[in-house]
Amino acid sequence: MKFEVKTDNKNYSNSFLNVFKVASILGLIFIFSDVAIKLGLVSRNYQIQYNCRLLAVSKSKSDFKKLSRLSNLKSKQEIWELCKEFIK
Secondary structure (H helix, E strand, O other): OOOOOOOOHHHHHHHHHHHHHHHHHHHHHHHHHHHHHHHHHHHHHHHHHHHHHHHHHHOOHHHHHHHHHHHOOOOHHHHHHHHHHHHO
16 A cells, blocks of 8 residues: 655745746836836926026927926916026
């Protein structure tokens, strides 16, 4: 008569490996999304600064529109006050 004992060590290591894979993938997604958000903020600030410099030189209507969209400000006075901070 043969007596066999089944061990589930492989199942535990496979399940741990699967949990580790999922956790690492979620961690990478979190890191990349955080980097993308920060790059978007830097890009937006750079665009505002660039358009403020253009506005200081040309004072065109299109520059006001661009800055209005970027900064969510509606009046020209608020846009000028914002640009004064960037031009300093």
